[in-house]
Every structure is written in structure tokens, then in C-alpha cells.
Amino acid sequence: MSEREESLKKSWIKRTHDTREKVRSTINIMVASEQEITFSGVAKQSGVARSFLYKDQEIRHEIEKYRIETRDVAMRKATQRKKTVKSRDTVIEAKDKRIKKLEEEIRQLKLELQTLRGQLYDSR
Numbered sequence: 430m431s432e433r434e435e436s437l438k439k440s441w442i443k444r445t446h447d448t449r450e451k452v453r454s455t456i457n458i459m460v461a462s463e464q465e466i467t468f469s470g471v472a473k474q475s476g477v478a479r480s481f482l483y484k485d486q487e488i489r490h491e492i493e494k495y496r497i498e499t500r501d502v503a504m505r506k507a508t509q510r511k512k513t514v515k516s517r518d519t520v521i522e523a524k525d526k527r528i529k530k531l532e533e534e535i536r537q538l539k540l541e542l543q544t545l546r547g548q549l550y551d552s553r
Contacts, residue, residue: 466495
């Protein structure tokens with residue numbers, strides 16, 4: 430191999446190594462900030478071509494691993510939000526029932542009061 434080819438090969442290996450490190454750093458930042466890990470997201474934030482992410486087997490496996498993990502976290506958060514909405518709706522429904530019951534009780538007490546006032550007036 431000529432000296433020029435050897436130099437090009439070393440340069441290519443160094444660029445690939447630097448790019449991998451940049452991608453790994455980006456993935457770590459995204460994981461720490463609880464962002465969803467996708468090929469597009471990593472490519473956009475790291476400034477690396479998506480094709481590189483797909484072609485490089487190490488990086489591809491790493492992204493796929495984190496993508497599954499972050500998808501699970503996102504699904505759990507969505508489920509928790511649904512539970513929160515359901516529980517809020519249940520509490521509102523229970524309060525509405527309690528309000529109706531109290532309003533009925535007030536109506537009954539007013540009728541009773543009116544009847545007792547009438548009896549008091551008649552007894553005088």
C-alpha cells in the first residue's frame with residue numbers, strides 16, 4: 430500500500446472514530462434529558478448523516494437498544510397520564526353525586542322548615 434493510501438486510511442479511521450464518539454455523546458445527552466431516541470433525532474442533534482447511523486453496526490445496535498427503552502418510558506408516561514385523567518374524572522363524578530345529594534337534602538330541609546313555620550303560625 431502506498432504512503433498516500435495509508436494516510437487516507439488512517440484519516441478515514443480517525444473520522445469514523447470521532448463521529449462515533451460524537452454520536453455516543455449525543456445519545457448520552459438525550460438519555461439524560463429523557464428525550465426519545467430515534468435515528469432521526471440522533472442524526473439531527475449530532476449533525477451526522479442518518480445513513481452513517483444505519484451503516485455503522487455498533488451505533489445502530491446502541492440506538493436500537495435505547496430506542497426500545499425510551500419508547501417503553503414514553504408508553505409508561507402516557508399510561509400514567511391516562512390513569513391521572515381517569516382518576517380525576519372519577520373524583521369529579523363522585524363530587525357531582527355528593528353535590529346532588531346535598532342539594533336534595535337542602536330542598537327537604539327547606540320544605541320541613543316551611544311546614545314547621547306554618548304549624549308555629551297556626552298554633553299562635
